[in-house]
Amino acid sequence: MTDQTTHSTPPAESGVFRRFLDSDLFYDFSRRPIIILSALLTVVIILAAAFAPWIAPHTPFDPASLNLMDGFTPPMEPNAFTGNVYWMGTDSQGRYIFSAILYGARISLLVGFAAVAFAAILGITLGLIAGYKGGWIDTVIMRIADVQLSFPAILVALLIFGISKSLIPNEMQEQAAIYVLILSIGLSDWVQYARTVRSSTLAEKNKEYVQAARLFGVSSLRILARHILPNVMGPVLVIGTIGLALAIILESTLSFLGVGVPSTQPSLGTLIRVGNEFLFSGEWWITLFPGFTLLILALSVNLLGDWLRDALNPRLR
Amino acid sequence: MKKTLRAVTLGTAISMIMIASANAQTLRWASAGDSLTFDPHSQNHGQTHAVAHQIYNPLIYLDLDSEMQPGLAVSWEVTDDPSVWEFKLREGVTFHDGTPFTADDVVFSFQRAQHPNSDMRTLISSVKEVRAVDPLTVHIETNGPTPLLPNNLTNLFIMSKVWAEANNVLTPQDYSAGEENFAVRNANGTGPFRLVSRDPDVRTEMVRNDEYWGMGEFPMEISRIVLTPIQSAATRAAAMLSGEIDFLQDVPVQDINRLNNSANITMLSAPENRTIFFGMDQGREELRTSDVKGANPFADIRVREAMNIAINRDAIQQVVMRGQSVPAGMIAPSFVNGWTAELDTVPETNVNRAKELLTEAGYANGFTVTLTCTNDRYVNDEAICQAVTGMLGQAGINVRLDARANSIHFAELQQGELDFFILGWAVPPLDSHYVFDFLLETKTPDTGAWNFTGWSNEEFDSLSRALPTETDLDERNAKIARAWEIVQDEIVYLPVHHQVLNWAVRQDIDFAVQSQNQPMLKYLSFK
Numbered sequence: 055m056t057d058q059t060t061h062s063t064p065p066a067e068s069g070v071f072r073r074f075l076d077s078d079l080f081y082d083f084s085r086r087p088i089i090i091l092s093a094l095l096t097v098v099i100i101l102a103a104a105f106a107p108w109i110a111p112h113t114p115f116d117p118a119s120l121n122l123m124d125g126f127t128p129p130m131e132p133n134a135f136t137g138n139v140y141w142m143g144t145d146s147q148g149r150y151i152f153s154a155i156l157y158g159a160r161i162s163l164l165v166g167f168a169a170v171a172f173a174a175i176l177g178i179t180l181g182l183i184a185g186y187k188g189g190w191i192d193t194v195i196m197r198i199a200d201v202q203l204s205f206p207a208i209l210v211a212l213l214i215f216g217i218s219k220s221l222i223p224n225e226m227q228e229q230a231a232i233y234v235l236i237l238s239i240g241l242s243d244w245v246q247y248a249r250t251v252r253s254s255t256l257a258e259k260n261k262e263y264v265q266a267a268r269l270f271g272v273s274s275l276r277i278l279a280r281h282i283l284p285n286v287m288g289p290v291l292v293i294g295t296i297g298l299a300l301a302i303i304l305e306s307t308l309s310f311l312g313v314g315v316p317s318t319q320p321s322l323g324t325l326i327r328v329g330n331e332f333l334f335s336g337e338w339w340i341t342l343f344p345g346f347t348l349l350i351l352a353l354s355v356n357l358l359g360d361w362l363r364d365a366l367n368p369r370l371r
Numbered sequence: 372m373k374k375t376l377r378a379v380t381l382g383t384a385i386s387m388i389m390i391a392s393a394n395a396q397t398l399r400w401a402s403a404g405d406s407l408t409f410d411p412h413s414q415n416h417g418q419t420h421a422v423a424h425q426i427y428n429p430l431i432y433l434d435l436d437s438e439m440q441p442g443l444a445v446s447w448e449v450t451d452d453p454s455v456w457e458f459k460l461r462e463g464v465t466f467h468d469g470t471p472f473t474a475d476d477v478v479f480s481f482q483r484a485q486h487p488n489s490d491m492r493t494l495i496s497s498v499k500e501v502r503a504v505d506p507l508t509v510h511i512e513t514n515g516p517t518p519l520l521p522n523n524l525t526n527l528f529i530m531s532k533v534w535a536e537a538n539n540v541l542t543p544q545d546y547s548a549g550e551e552n553f554a555v556r557n558a559n560g561t562g563p564f565r566l567v568s569r570d571p572d573v574r575t576e577m578v579r580n581d582e583y584w585g586m587g588e589f590p591m592e593i594s595r596i597v598l599t600p601i602q603s604a605a606t607r608a609a610a611m612l613s614g615e616i617d618f619l620q621d622v623p624v625q626d627i628n629r630l631n632n633s634a635n636i637t638m639l640s641a642p643e644n645r646t647i648f649f650g651m652d653q654g655r656e657e658l659r660t661s662d663v664k665g666a667n668p669f670a671d672i673r674v675r676e677a678m679n680i681a682i683n684r685d686a687i688q689q690v691v692m693r694g695q696s697v698p699a700g701m702i703a704p705s706f707v708n709g710w711t712a713e714l715d716t717v718p719e720t721n722v723n724r725a726k727e728l729l730t731e732a733g734y735a736n737g738f739t740v741t742l743t744c745t746n747d748r749y750v751n752d753e754a755i756c757q758a759v760t761g762m763l764g765q766a767g768i769n770v771r772l773d774a775r776a777n778s779i780h781f782a783e784l785q786q787g788e789l790d791f792f793i794l795g796w797a798v799p800p801l802d803s804h805y806v807f808d809f810l811l812e813t814k815t816p817d818t819g820a821w822n823f824t825g826w827s828n829e830e831f832d833s834l835s836r837a838l839p840t841e842t843d844l845d846e847r848n849a850k851i852a853r854a855w856e857i858v859q860d861e862i863v864y865l866p867v868h869h870q871v872l873n874w875a876v877r878q879d880i881d882f883a884v885q886s887q888n889q890p891m892l893k894y895l896s897f898k
Contacts, residue, residue: 116764117757117761117764117770118761118764118765120761120771122683122687122690122691122758122761122762123686123687123689123690125691134691141579146690146691146754147754147758147761148690148761159817228771228773297439317757317774318757318760330605331603331605331623331625333607333625334605334608334609334612335623335625335628336629337625
């Protein structure tokens with residue numbers, strides 16, 4: 055398009071950042087206000103979650119820091135007993151909703167990123183092997199993927215979660231809950247990556263540069279890692295972004311169902327579940343604010359992912 | 372013309388359906404937790420008895436006003452020998468399977484309830500022998516005079532001997548060992564309803580027993596009962612509001628106002644015969660879940676006192692219970708013999724003093740321990756535990772919370788596996804001895820059945836064990852007072868509050884709340 059020349063021959067003094075600013079991708083990005091807003095919101099939530107211990111007025115995971123008498127304070131109204139005012143109110147145990155959301159988003163994002171990373175690494179590895187080796191290895195990996203695809207992700211995650219829970223001794227379950235969650239969401243989501251990477255690998259492995267590398271006697275492992283992998287990462291990035299939104303929602307769903315992280319270390323989904331108990335009695339703020347945060351986060355990440363998919367797809371240009 | 376005819380036909384059909392449904396009244400009953408078992412002698416557990424009362428009968432039962440009423444016995448009195456009670460049995464009663472009820476069934480049921488597997492045996496530990504004098508007369512001989520024997524029989528259900536023999540259920544289910552027998556999911560009683568289907572924790576269905584001895588005497592307007600446990604508080608309230616259920620036993624405290632304001636729902640409320648408290652294993656050398664090794668912090672009375680004054684019971688009442696509880700200083704509500712306002716005084720909360728006490732006991736940096744809680748048994752049980760976790764944390768005790776279903780909780784508790792646990796206790800005989808007998812006497816095969824604290828006190832045991840046969844009422848009450856004094860001084864348990872009972876019924880239902888939280892559905896009628 056307009057800066058095709060800059061793209062192919064970048065000026066010597068510019069770094070990666072300069073190249074990014076000059077790219078088609080950024081040009082497209084800078085012309086879509088909704089995508090800019092989504093990116094901003096995502097960054098703000100991620101930063102807020104990352105720096106939660108410095109931003110949050112108190113640590114909601116530490117029961118000793120709570121005052122029960124502050125419980126059920128409505129937003130922007132003084133508590134009936136203590137007179138304290140909190141701008142998002144407090145929950146049943148006197149946790150500030152604002153602090154709980156920051157820490158909850160931290161757990162949700164941590165689980166989301168870790169699960170996506172786990173799923174991507176597993177999926178990419180299996181996809182590369184299947185695509186490059188072919189034959190029976192390809193058949194076995196892809197049939198497993200097909201079988202798993204026929205089950206909804208939430209079912210697979212629930213199944214893996216249940217099995218892991220029964221294998222872990224009772225006293226370690228609370229500490230292990232978050233890793234089990236990452237494992238179960240990751241394992242339920244690797245298929246997408248494997249299928250995409252496999253099809254790209256099938257196309258790439260017959261290209262001249264791969265053939266050349268082979269003629270030089272480069273090992274299969276090195277060809278996969280240094281030559282093929284960089285060329286199949288584009289689509290993976292797109293799936294990863296959309297996958298992040300899905301993983302956050304899946305984590306919240308599991309926690310909402312009560313099988314995710316324990317209520318003493320609430321994620322956004324746990325906060326919504328706990329608040330849900332009080333919807334009928336009119337304490338709407340306990341569930342509404344975490345729910346709204348989840349909505350914003352999932353929507354922003356999803357919009358970003360969709361945009362990235364369209365922007366990187368040459369056929370849609 | 373055709374249209375009118377069709378409308379009339381339709382109208383007639385609808386009204387006929389409505390009449391039919393009025394005659395066949397189904398009661399959809401929901402509670403937070405389910406009955407643990409239908410084996411009537413396996414568990415001494417409130418909700419288990421509450422469900423069993425619809426199917427089985429005891430000799431004597433407590434009516435809606437908690438007054439003793441003749442069940443399968445029509446009269447009971449002490450004979451010339453003060454150690455022998457004579458019970459005259461009801462004539463013409465049959466079990467659900469058609470076999471007639473006789474004195475042999477009473478003898479058999481008492482023997483069964485005295486088996487080591489039975490959780491009811493503590494209640495009748497004073498019973499020496501039960502004799503059938505004739506088919507409708509039973510003599511119960513006790514070890515010494517036992518004036519309060521009838522009070523202990525209100526949840527002791529009578530089973531058919533023939534049925535038990537035929538189905539190989541001569542001994543009660545060993546609940547804590549996870550055993551099942553035929554009587555766990557099947558039942559054959561003499562009660563107002565018969566069991567049709569049983570799916571534990573999901574759905575239990577009963578239909579009216581038209582051969583019931585009380586037909587005509589009680590309203591008996593329900594033809595079918597469907598009992599569905601609903602663990603989630605919001606779902607329970609929603610089910611009641613949407614008319615999906617007709618009778619809700621455990622109304623979430625946060626939804627009382629909402630249900631009260633609904634025109635289709637009547638709220639029934641009364642002080643409940645149940646106290647919620649925490650127990651601590653004081654007898655072990657070392658706790659299972661604590662970072663303190665080689666010593667048991669709970670064995671030190673200073674630690675127990677620190678915990679006692681670290682818990683802010685008024686805050687729990689005001690915030691967690693929304694006023695629907697009475698903060699407690701003892702494990703017995705005001706209508707139990709032995710209760711005094713002084714004993715029930717709530718200790719003043721003082722976190723600084725608690726820290727001092729912990730420092731004196733050598734735990735200046737606190738210690739960790741796991742608190743095990745139910746999340747479907749008592750009103751807001753998990754929230755109470757969360758609040759207490761925070762309060763103890765402020766004093767320096769780092770509590771980990773493990774909340775789970777009551778079926779798991781009680782099985783583990785009875786295997787003696789818990790360091791720090793929640794428990795609720797009702798006192799159906801309305802006398803302090805019941806509390807002493809189950810919760811406080813030294814644990815032996817016959818006493819202290821629910822004493823999982825490892826606490827043992829000789830003076831207390833001798834006072835408590837003298838109570839059943841003490842005939843001088845003043846002397847007896849003096850002993851009860853002294854026994855409570857020991858319990859209070861030793862801080863064996865940490866009482867939290869007495870529950871307030873809240874039931875919700877459809878507005879066209881006429882029913883009264885019973886402080887035992889045992890709905891006797893034979894009394895329920897439709898307006």
